[in-house]
Ligand code: ADP
């Protein structure tokens with residue numbers, strides 16, 4: 002028997018710097034080709050923001066990175082694991098990747114702390130005590146230690162999203178993916194969630210953020226990728242992407258959102 006707590010092999014070893022490597026990724030739903038040859042690399046500790054119009058394939062890209070969608074063709078490596086390799090255990094790889102969604106997806110019938118401890122207890126086989134202790138520590142990090150035994154329904158949107166982030170962090174992921182984590186929030190709650198994401202960036206978490214918060218992307222991203230029509234049309238530093246966009250598509254997009 003392997004010990005589930007120790008059997009997870011680190012995603013990235015010392016001689017690898019690319020945590021995520023995407024090579025000629027194609028993804029179709031039936032006849033509809035959504036991703037048409039995406040190439041990208043994300044280094045350890047890097048924060049990459051993905052921007053682009055609605056329907057351009059941003060969520061599909063994140064779901065492919067997390068192994069939630071099967072890839073039509075191409076390759077995605079997470080550390081040394083190739084997601085297209087049939088021998089790779091996707092459940093094992095997913096333990097390294099935390100994902101936060103627009104609509105929180107908390108379990109409504111569980112308390113905050115139960116939401117956070119579920120996966121550590123079931124997947125990592127933590128004891129209830131240890132899982133709760135770590136959950137309380139995570140709640141402290143997101144500023145919600147007093148909400149441990151509350152139900153999600155009693156929380157504001159910003160609080161729910163901070164619980165969702167704590168829940169994702171409970172698995173000690175090496176990569177965090179955020180899909181429009183602030184899009185469903187009232188404006189006054191956006192800041193508290195962005196603040197938590199910013200603190201993760203400062204701690205060196207490798208992150209891919211799909212966001213409509215252009216000001217935040219400019220501030221927090223190491224690199225920004227603009228996706229449209231299923232390919233990365235342009236990528237570069239925030240200064241380049243927002244200050245000196247080259248492609249007509251990106252210029253047009255920015256003229257609508259800035
Ligand atoms: P974005 O996140 O950039 O708004 P998505 O990745 O959600 O875009 O969607 C890209 C395209 O793929 C859209 O046209 C959408 O309708 C389609 N799509 C996404 N998921 C599915 C699915 N499960 N089945 C069929 N079509 C899908």
Ligand code: MG
Pocket residue numbers: 059060061180181
């Ligand atoms: Mg989306």
